[in-house]
Amino acid sequence: MIHLTTNGGLEDLAAAELRAHAAALGIPLGEVVEKPDGRRGRVGFDAAPEDLPALIPGLRAIHHALRPLTRFTLPAEGALAEICAQTAALDFPELHTAGTFRVTASRKGRHAFNSVDVQVEAGAVIVERWGLPVRLKQPDLELRYEIMDERVEVSVQLTHAPLSRRHPRPAPLRTALGANVAWALLTLANRDRPPPAALLDPCVGSGTLLLEAAQLWPEARLFAGDGFEKPAAAARANLADAGIDALVTVADARDIDETFAGQRFDVIVANPPFGVRLGAQIDFREWYIAFLRAAAGVLAPGGRLALLALKRTAFNRALREVPQMGLTHVRIVDIGGLFPGLFVLERRPVE
Ligand SMILES: C[S@@+](CC[C@H](N)C(=O)[O-])C[C@H]1O[C@@H](n2cnc3c(N)ncnc32)[C@H](O)[C@@H]1O
Known part of the structure; x- marks a missing residue:
């Protein structure tokens, strides 16, 4: 499922716009879910991957489109090591095709590390395992790590600058x-x-x-x-x-x-x-x-x-x-x- 991000409170408008925009373009959509997994400010939907480049850029209600890759829970001890281990286990098409990448992390809650630590450590794992160079501006692949207390979600960000x-x-x-x-x-x-x-x-x-x-x-x-x-x-x-x-x-x-x-x-x-x-x-x-x-x-x-x-x-x-x-x-x-x-x-x- 693809996730769209918007402001909390605008999920219904983002979902309605997505449906209308897809219909106008003749793009078939699968299920559209407001607040998937109870997450405010999100709309999840299914569509054929080849339709996404035509569908996403015209959406006006959203910030970003994400393709979630994995979710996991942080242990009480060794949280950064767990993030690195989960990163090392990632394998998805863009890792084989991208020329450059960056990691962007955001964090809510109390942790013994900060967002920059995640970017540096997870980024180092990708560099080592896949030989991809980091590029901070306009990388081919942007990996998003969202850390919410002990939960972590890793996604490919399909949009570059926020729409x-x-x-x-x-x-x-x-x-x-x-x-x-x-x-x-x-x-x-x-x-x-x-x-x-x-x-x-x-x-x-x-x-x-x-x-x-x-x-x-x-x-x-x-x-x-x-x-x-x-x-x-x-x-x-x-x-x-x-x-x-x-x-x-x-x-x-x-x-x-x-x-x-x-x-x-x-x-x-x-x-x-x-x-x-x-x-x-x-x-x-x-x-x-x-x-x-x-x-x-x-x-x-x-x-x-x-x-x-x-x-x-x-x-x-x-x-x-x-x-x-x-x-x-x-x-x-x-x-x-x-x-x-x-x-x-x-x-x-x-x-
Ligand atoms: C939150 S900002 C608006 C931002 C704007 N929507 C934008 O996207 O840039 C509020 C604006 O109201 C203006 N403002 C403050 N008091 C005002 C007043 N009494 N009458 C008219 N404008 C006022 C401020 O100068 C400021 O530019």
């Missing part, structure tokens, strides 16, 4: 959203609707949501704001570099009813600050109330707002204060160990 980093950006920002999460927000915002005519991202940052929206809906008119000049300039540079026409202004998200007065949006998507670094300075309930009221002022009747809100309690309280906006969908998404709510709201015909 969720699909937008090259001359002006990157540290807080950028993964393109797959941006895709999920946009997809849920516009579910069962024709493409939006006008779309706004009022907290644009480096522009991921608009970069993704332009690919999904090339005809949509795109608007953006950011409270600060630096991210607004970054978004302008990134969108221009991608050949995307969008109006980006410096404006507070809580004032979009004034900034974009007269404009009507079918969709607003927002990734407002989570408040991790400066959270203590912000009253999030008040922030969300002001933002929701402003969004209601520029959404077309029945238009939708999809946003990520880390302060979920504050958001739910705020929502009660804004009767113009009705909740249509909510789920929790794992974003690097933070768990914001992904909320979708609809503009009700009340004032």
Whole structure:
């Protein structure tokens, strides 16, 4: 079975996209399983190996595709020796054909070794047994070791760079959203609707949501704001570099009813600050109330707002204060160990 990796909370969207994408390409799929073996952020599926190169690159909901090779449990003593012994026993086609390789390890839990130790030790076993040289950048074969407490899974990574980093950006920002999460927000915002005519991202940052929206809906008119000049300039540079026409202004998200007065949006998507670094300075309930009221002022009747809100309690309280906006969908998404709510709201015909 092939495994796709995505953010925890998006497995159903990744599975649905996989089925739709395979059907559109005429590729037959076997079983599709959300969270195989209970693993969050994974979708497992069966397909013919020769179909994978056509199927995988077009998936927008995922980070990587993996082909699991082996799983084992670490002993209390001699864990690294066990990893080396299991590595020495590996034999699969790419080891016979690849010119270069690398090992990438990740780890959760307490261990007497770190991820680099695994990369060095397991890598040395492959070098010795198969005579393959290590290449850190763009190797032919990337072996992934995922260590979760005492469990280890070794896979061949079928994707090189994460598919969720699909937008090259001359002006990157540290807080950028993964393109797959941006895709999920946009997809849920516009579910069962024709493409939006006008779309706004009022907290644009480096522009991921608009970069993704332009690919999904090339005809949509795109608007953006950011409270600060630096991210607004970054978004302008990134969108221009991608050949995307969008109006980006410096404006507070809580004032979009004034900034974009007269404009009507079918969709607003927002990734407002989570408040991790400066959270203590912000009253999030008040922030969300002001933002929701402003969004209601520029959404077309029945238009939708999809946003990520880390302060979920504050958001739910705020929502009660804004009767113009009705909740249509909510789920929790794992974003690097933070768990914001992904909320979708609809503009009700009340004032
Ligand atoms: C989490 S980042 C968005 C990242 C963006 N989705 C991306 O992929 O690059 C939040 C953005 O909101 C902006 N921001 C903070 N307060 C704001 C406000 N009151 N109004 C509008 N934008 C604001 C920040 O400058 C930052 O660029």
